[in-house]
Amino acid sequence: MNIPTFLRKELTWSRHRLLTIAILFLVVPGVFAAGTVFFEHTLPENAxxxxxxxxxxxxxxxxxxxxxxxxxxxxxxxxxxxxxxxxxxxxxxxxxxxxxxxxxxxxxxxxxxxxxxxxxxxxxxxxxxxxxxxxxxxxxxxxxxxxxxxxxxxGQKASLSEYMLPTFLMLVVMLAAFVYLPTLLAREAHVLDRLRTKSSIQSVVAAKLLFVSVLIVVSIGVMYLVGVLLGYSLEPLSLIAVGVYLLTFLTLASLASAVSFVTRFSTAGRVSSVAIFLALIPLSNLAYPAGFFSPLSKTIARLNPLHYSMIIARTALLKESRVAVFADWLGVLLAITLACIGILTLSIRYYEWES
CATH class of the missing domain: 3.40.1710.10 (abc type-2 transporter like domain)
Structure with a gap:
């Protein structure tokens, strides 16, 4: 078989994956190109x-x-x-x-x-x-x-390495929510219908969320320990820090899982989850101050719950903090988490109805 034959096979395959190809090579590049409007300054002019x-x-x-x-x-x-x-x-x-x-x-x-x-x-x-x-x-x-x-x-001056540790930990949480969990669900999609005769899909998903949440706690401990060994000046690991990372994971994982069920674990669904993950990084101002790049980036960040999760987590790890300082934000984040779990439940019902 020669190259033209293989090209015809690729063309035939692509006809069955039009949605995936459209998302990956049309939608994602378009969104990323549009995202460049958020970057207007090299020094903050709107913080x-x-x-x-x-x-x-x-x-x-x-x-x-x-x-x-x-x-x-x-x-x-x-x-x-x-x-x-x-x-x-x-x-x-x-x-x-x-x-x-x-x-x-x-x-x-x-x-x-x-x-x-x-x-x-x-x-x-x-x-x-x-x-x-x-x-x-x-x-x-x-x-x-x-x-x-x-x-x-x-207060005490933090090095850039210390400052970035909470941000990198948030990226680990996002990777678990948008990449690892959807991949895990897709690999076991073929057994979900069989499991429905013995249990409910909701129970299966809840078990996976709980299991990965435990892994998130382990990751938090590992990164914190490495930071301590590197001599970083970190606050004692608190329930606020662990709690906000877990709330963030449950929120994002619920949304990513909902996408998986609505798209019936297709490649398009997994590509969409990765695209959302990549888009949220600049849209949330995880490391840079709100308004660092442009007024638009500040407006988007201030409307993004992930931005507030990052602030709480960074404060809990780098500064002495009290729950009362962020009580209102924590309440809103908890409500958003419950709403996203509700969206996941509805997506599972939709998947069962379509099956």
């Missing part, structure tokens, strides 16, 4: 920062002057108190706090604006210098008096 008064004597004009000074390097918002801004900094709702003293716009005034950043958000430490520099330059141009800017790092 949210808080502008707060240092005392009750600070005028609105002083706050407006400071806010205007960082408009080109960030997305400033006025916050009423330093305490509120500190909570937002811990939750990564803002990435810097700009504390404004009274009367910075007054003639012959001498004042110092303090800029605070979180030392654990490693990837924002260098860009924060650009914010401080831009603020200083802007004030020199519009303020008659002398205004200095001081940059302060809150």
């Amino acid at each position: 949210p920062v808080a502008v707060v008064p240092a005392s009750d004597n600070v005028s609105q004009n002083s706050l407006d002057i400071a806010r205007a000074g960082v408009t080109f390097t960030s997305d400033p918002r006025i916050v009423n108190s330093f305490e509120t801004a500190s909570r937002q900094l811990q939750r990564e709702q803002v990435y810097a706090i700009i504390e404004v003293p009274p009367n910075i716009g007054a003639p012959n005034a001498t004042a110092t604006i303090d800029v605070y950043i979180d030392g654990r958000i490693t990837i924002f430490r260098l860009p924060s210098r650009a914010i401080v520099s831009g603020l200083s330059t802007s004030l020199d141009q519009v303020v008659a008096g002398e205004v200095d800017t001081d940059r302060h790092v809150i």
